[in-house]
Amino acid sequence: MEAIATEKTNVNPIFLENEREANRYSCRCLQVMALIAALAWLLNLLGVFIVPQAVMNLGMPVCIFTFLLPTILIHKMPRLGGWFKYLTMGCCILGITVLSTAIPKHTVLAWIAPVLLSCHYYSRALTASTLAASVVCLYASGIASLFVGEGDPNLIDAFHMSEATITPEVFREAVLFFLLPRSAILVGMAFVCITIAKRTRSLLEKQAADASARQRIETELNVATQIQADMLPGIFPAFPERPEFDVYADMIPAREVGGDFYDFFLVDDDHLAMVIADVSGKGVPAALFMVIAKTLLKNAVQMGLSPKQALEKVNNQLCENNEAEMFVTVWLGVYQISTGHLTAANAGHEYPAIRRRDGQFELLKDRHGFVLAGMENARYQEYEQEIGVGDTLFVYTDGVAEATNGSNDLYGTDRMLAALNRNHGLGPEGLLHEVKADIDRFVGAAPQFDDITMLSLQRKGPAPRQSIQETPELERIPHVCEFLDGVLQAHDAPMKVITQVNIAADEIFSNIARYSGASAAVVDCEVTGTRAVIRFTDDGKPYDPTLQPEPDVTQSAEEREIGGLGIFMVRKMADRVSYEYAQGRNVLTIEKCW
Secondary structure (H helix, E strand, O other), rough: OOOOOOOOOOOOHHHHHHHHHHHHHHHHHHHHHHHHHHHHHHHHHHOOOOOHHHHHHHHHHHHHHHHHHHHHHHHOOEEEEEOOHHHHHHHHHHHHHHHHOHHHHHOOHHHHHHHHHHHHHOHHHHHHHHHHHHHHHHHHHHHOOOOOOOOOOOOOOOHHHHHHOHHHHHHHHHHHHHHHHHHHHHOOOOOOHHHHHHHHHHHHHHHHHHHHHHHHHHHHHHHHHHHHHOOOOOOOOOOOOOOOOOEEEEEEOOOOOOOOEEEEEEEEEEEEEEEEEEOOOOOOHHHHHHHHHHHHHHHHHHHOOHHHHHHHHHHHHHHOOOOOOOOOEEEEEEEEEOOOEEEEEEEOOOOOOEOOOOOOOOOOOOOOOEEEOOOOOOOEEEEEEOOOOOOOOEEEOOOOOOOEEEOOOOHHHHHHHEEEEEEEEOOOOHHHHHHHHHHHHOOOOOOOOOOOOEEEEEEEOOOEEEEEEEEEOOOHHHHHHHHHHHHHHHOOOHHHHHHHHHHHHHHHHHHHHHHEEEEEEEEEEEEEEOEEEEEEEEEOOOOOOHHOOOOOOOOOOOOOOOOOHHHHHHHOOOOOOEEEOOOOOOEEEEEEOO
């Protein structure tokens, strides 16, 4: 069992563990001393020692039990306090006292054992207490051995105790020439042990302080790692309600925190921004710079700036007060979901790779601008690409191409393209996993020197859309509601949502029938996941109901102006309402999620 110290000086885990180890070590040493005592008893029975049998038969069991008592306690008691080390030292001193009383001349060196054992606890107080008790017991056993036990020919003239005469002169010589020198040697050895204990304890205290500092740093790094991970999009599929595309990204930092980052977010309903970047350096400084750069880039794009404008703005912002002279390479693209049109700019980053629907992955060697934070007022150029249905875009940081194996060979873009093409049938998530697995196979047991970050986008076909064409007449409203009921129920929409959609459809279609003058109307419904998009298209006169001012619902029905309440109800029930007039037709769109 573990002996747990409770002394104030041993509250540190390092000292607690040391005390447990010292307790176990002391018990093992006392077991050896018990074995020696048993051997001395046996030798006396064989006549090797000239000690009265009665003395050995009485003293040796006491001596052996005393030596073994700490071992018995450490196995029987579930928890032992700080007192256990004092008990251990006491048992050691008591056992040696009994043994030294019986055979003093053979146990002279045994007196150093308690002091040496106490040294393992690295406590000057314990060593000093052990020394004091040992000196007292040394004198007591030395005097007692004059009357019982084997005797010492250096102290008395007769060899056999039965023939010895203990005179005052013998007693005086025993103290001056036997006990005093031995106790002085013991004190000298104890001071050596105290010095060792003091120096070792100082080292342990320094080690404990270093361990505490390392633990604090590790804790902070773990928090920083979690914060960094939380800053990056990590929930996939990222946009389950948007079947038109699939996007996936991953970052594997070389250290607890990394300088690479990726980001993707909807600028509006039809534009997806994608960013992948690599900050110079590693560790905490790179991670801090990464947070700043990522935030500035996202803010710039959300303000409506193009990739070129965003890079130029953020570059100047990062150049301000950049005393650490850090920089970041960035690839930034804005993808139009409805058309597949991509507008991108590159600030010193790796070439993207693109695969057409029926082709192979190839590097898109776009024009590089200067790195961000490298030079004020740097200019960047945009380029455009059309991403067709089934096409896949793959962007990455240099940690992919520069992954190194044990022979210092680089993974390279050729191996990367080969891995991409072997797995071109997979979606973005599976594609990234297979590329990472290929990198791992190449690198083997070699350590990862750089962050590995990848992002992939695949354009898919539009969501299936169901539609119904109706004559804009009030009698056709039940048919419109029945059509919407069927579509929504097929996608397990809640009844509350279906009811709200029907109320909105009734209001919108009745307005078309009454006021638009239209000759034809089309209602279509597109459901993706838990999001329904319903469009009402008619060829009537242009009219934007979203511009209608909201009625004052706090007034009574008599006080309110006529009109406006229906579209107000539609706005409240729908998550989003929009209007456009295109190709001679009114298009009113409502979105409802659940």
